[in-house]
Each structure stands twice: as C-alpha cells, then as structure tokens.
Amino acid sequence: MTMDTKNGSGRTTGRGIGLAAVRGLALALISLPGAVLCFCLSLVSIALIPIGVGIVTTPYVLTGVRAFAHARRVLAAEWGGVRIPPAYRPLPEDANPWARTFGMLRDPATWRDLRWLPVDMTAGFVTALLPAVLLLYPLEGFALALGLWRVFPDGYWYGFVPVTGQASAFGAAALGLVLLFLAHFLTPRVLGVHFRLTRAVLGSDQGELAERVRVLTETRRDAVDTSAAELRRIERDLHDGAQARLVAVGMDLGTIEALLDKDPARAKELIAQTRKSSVEALTELRELVRGIHPPVLAERGLGDAVRALALRLPVATEVSVELPGRAEAPVESAAYFAVSEVLTNAVKHSGADRIWIDLHRADGMLRATVTDNGKGGAVIGAGSGLAGVERRLGTFDGVLAVSSPAGGPTMVTMEIPCA
Secondary structure (H helix, E strand, O other): OOOOOOOOOOOOHHHHHHHHHHHHHHHHHHHHHHHHHHHHHHHHHHHHHHHHHHHHHHHHHHHHHHHHHHHHHHHHHHHHHOOOOOOOOOOOOOOHHHHHHHHHHOOOHHHHHHHHHHHHHHHHHHHHHHHHHHEEEEHHHHHHHHHHHHHOOOOOEOOOOOOHHHHHHHHHHHHHHHHHHHHHHHHHHHHHHHHHHHHHHHOOOOHHHHHHHHHHHHHHHHHHHHHHHHHHHHHHHHHHOOOHHHHHHHHHHHHHHHHHHHOOOHHHHHHHHHHHHHHHHHHHHHHHHHHHHOOHHHHHHHHHHHHHHHHOOOOOEEEEEEEEOOOOHHHHHHHHHHHHHHHHHHHOOOOOOOEEEOOOOOOEEEEEEEEEEEOOOOOOOOOOHHHHHHHHOOOOOOEEEEEOOOOOOOEEEEEEEEE
C-alpha cells in the first residue's frame, strides 16, 4: 500500500517513516561525538590563548567547528527543508594568527556555533534519536509477545507494563502496537523538531537585521572590487593581446600598400602573415568574450554551458541537469563562473580522475553540486579559490558548503536564490 507524502499534511508513507528514523539515527551518531569533540577542543584551545598556544590552535579549531556547523546546515536543508544561512564575517586574506583568532572570536556567529554545540549534544541528540526509538521500541513489545519474556524469569518492564507471563506479554505487544501507530504520525515531526531546534540556536539572533546589513555591505564591496578587477583584466588582455595584434595588422597593411608595385612577392608574404595575425586576434577576442560571458550560456542556458565546460576538462566528468527553465542572466552567470572556479580547483589540486556535476532547482534555489574522488582536504579560507566563490555567491545571497575529509571525496554545494 502506498500513500502520498506531503510536507506538513500529516500523511506519511511507511518509507518516509523508515527514512526519518534512519536519518535521525545517523544524526544522533554524528551529533553526540562530533559536538562533544568540537566543544571540548574549543574550550581547551580558547583557554590556552593567554599562554600563546591558543593563538595558533584556535583558528584551526574554530574552522573545524564551522565546517561541522556547515555540514549540519546542509543536512537541515536537504533532509528537513530548514534553511539556516551562515553569517560569518570575512577575515582578511593576509591576517596573521593573532588577527584570525580574535577576528573569529569577535564574530557573533562563532559564539552561536559554540552555544549550539552543548545543545546539539543534549537536546539535539535526544530529538535525533527519538524517531528511531519510536520505530524500533514497538518491535521489542512484539518480540516479548513471541516468547522473549521467557528470557527474563524475574519479570521485565516494557514501558509501564510489567511482563511476567504470556498474558502480560500480549499487553506489551498491544502497547507496542499503540506506539507504532503514534510513530506513524510523530516520527517525521520529531525529526523536524530537531532541525528547527538547530535553526533556533544556530541561526541569527535578534541582531539578524543588523548582521544582514553588514553582510550585504561586505558582499557589495566584494562585488565592486571584483568588477573593478575584471575590468582591469579585460583592459590588460585587450591592450596586450588583440589590440597589439590589430595595430600590427594595420602597420603590415601600410607596408603591403607600399610594396605592391615594388616587390609583389614580399607583399604576398606580408598578406599571408597579416591574415594569420587577424585570425589570431579574432581568436583572442573570442576567448576574451567567452571569459566575460560565454555565448553558449547566453544562447542555450546554464545546463548546456556547464556541459560545454565539462567537455574541455582533462578529467572524466559526468553532468546531470534538472532545470525546468532558465534563471535570470546574472544568476546563471554567477552559477556558471562559480562552477567553473570549483572545477578549476578540482583539476589543479584534488588529484581526482573523475568529477560529477549536478545542477537542479528546488524550493526556489538553484543548486549546483561538484563532487570529485580526489584526495580531499579542501577548505574555505583565506587564499583559497573557494573563498572567492563564496564571495561571488554572497553577492546574490547564495551559500557555499564544502565537505572534504582527508582522503576524499570532496563535495562542494552551491545554492543561489532563483525565481
């Protein structure tokens, strides 16, 4: 028997209940050891700041805490539909350990992360484990009715039912049946409570508006700086490349005009050379235009543009696209160049021999995921190409999440609001 599953309607399938229980169990196994480890390391590292050791260790520890929180944000969005946008303040790329340590400690988002860790290891652990308990505990009652009660000669309490014989074992089975009925309705909702609790603690507090204004100011400045740098690059490429070749073509044409009557053979050689120079100038102009806005992106959309990008990579790449329509041109352009930058990083630094790209749209968000089977270890930080991707996405209120354990694989997920 199958039933439709609709968010918030209360109607769930057996598969949906089982999936919620499995996801809750996985979250419980992650939240308790992960939160305890991050919290203890943070306390020890911050406590060591006065003697100087913490100045070196704290940025690395807090970066790990942020990575742990990032992973939970991704799971909250993918498993619970609960979006928790990060609001970390950017750090200068050339910041020394002292500036990085106190820059991160002055960030309100850092303290939200640290407050969330003890909540995640307690209430978060319970609300994550409860869906699995609601589904598995009734099975114990059924097992007691099938004869498991005989293993406990002194009796056994199942819930509030004392099991001392077959009759009371049937009572335990009846209670298990009631609990299983309740689990049908409560399991997905309890998992939703876990994600909403995460958002309540990990999300922005009452200063969200002020933080939002600050983030917008930062992203606007980044956008202006990026645009200025891009204009300088275009001007330099034109001046040093196509413009120089076109000037040479003009000079060659003047020489050809003077040689037509005096030395026709030499004029023919210059004509061939001029033709070659004009072709090279045209090629450079096309490459320059492709770097500004690829024609295939304008003509055929993001999906085909990313497929064309993948064909030029020296690594075997699979592309999966599920886009019902086209987004606005600036959003497509931002997504294209973000994917391009991530692919460039993967090819240069990951050592991967296979890359997977997934593009799809869900819940008003354009999501691009790039996965490689390389050595891992990718981080969002100063000097990293991913920091530039994060700034590019931030201009459009987008987010970047990275999962890259040592040994791989690396998964980079990018999301941009998309009408």
